């Protein structure tokens with residue numbers, strides 16, 4: 680599946696457990712010799728009364744707690760299955776609620792509350808004001824890239840404000856910033872350009888996945904950081920390379936709502952021993968044969 684081109688391999692492990700080794704995840708993640716994905720999602724039974732538990736692994740095999748675009752995809756799958764307009768998803772970051780946004784394959788997810796305390800990001804040293812932290816970055820000759828906002832949206836994000844996202848080579852800067860010693864659990868790195876009181880352009884270097892076409896939690900983190908510093912209001916359209924997400928940071932309960940599309944690319948089966956993939960025929964072909 681994919682949300683704005685941020686792509687996922689989704690396993691349904693609710694009846695039969697799927698436990699892959701790090702090496703197997705890396706093999707499946709390889710875009711040349713495997714299937715290729717930004718994140719691998721494993722649906723498991725929920726222990727908290729939700730419709731499913733969603734386990735998330737990055738393409739580098741690290742297990743993480745949050746993925747906004749995948750939450751929309753999983754929410755949509757569960758809603759289809761239940762024939763319902765809402766679904767509850769358990770994640771390591773807590774329970775998330777997905778609902779039908781009123782248009783086909785457009786889903787809203789309540790991503791919960793953002794965290795700003797330096798211990799929650801987490802950062803390696805104390806910062807009182809996480810709206811802009813001073814970073815010592817050796818070789819980068821761009822002062823603007825020294826004071827990111829940091830936000831935890833179930834996962835760590837650093838947002839660097841720039842005048843033009845295209846003026847920086849994020850593929851080069853991303854790995855260095857992701858592994859900066861200030862981020863003990865590494866971080867997702869965004870370049871954000873404010874284009875109006877209710878709009879942002881965003882590019883994200885994702886922890887454990889690299890440059891992606893979209894990052895849902897990144898869009899939430901950037902929208903919150905922008906509103907927190909009065910760069911925008913609390914409702915913004917975030918334009919990513921793969922398309923747009925609408926993010927609203929609700930005043931009433933401090934929750935961040937994200938609305939965007941979902942897509943199923945193909946379905947199939949993976950052999951447990953060989954990891955060989957058998958694709959299901961496309962629905963149109965199945966329909967013709969019936």
Ligand SMILES: N[C@@H](CCC[C@H](N)C(=O)O)C(=O)O
Nearest residue numbers: 746747748834886894895896
């Ligand atoms: N694609 C994501 C975020 C996935 C996890 C991230 N790379 C991390 O390591 O925290 C999204 O849509 O939020």
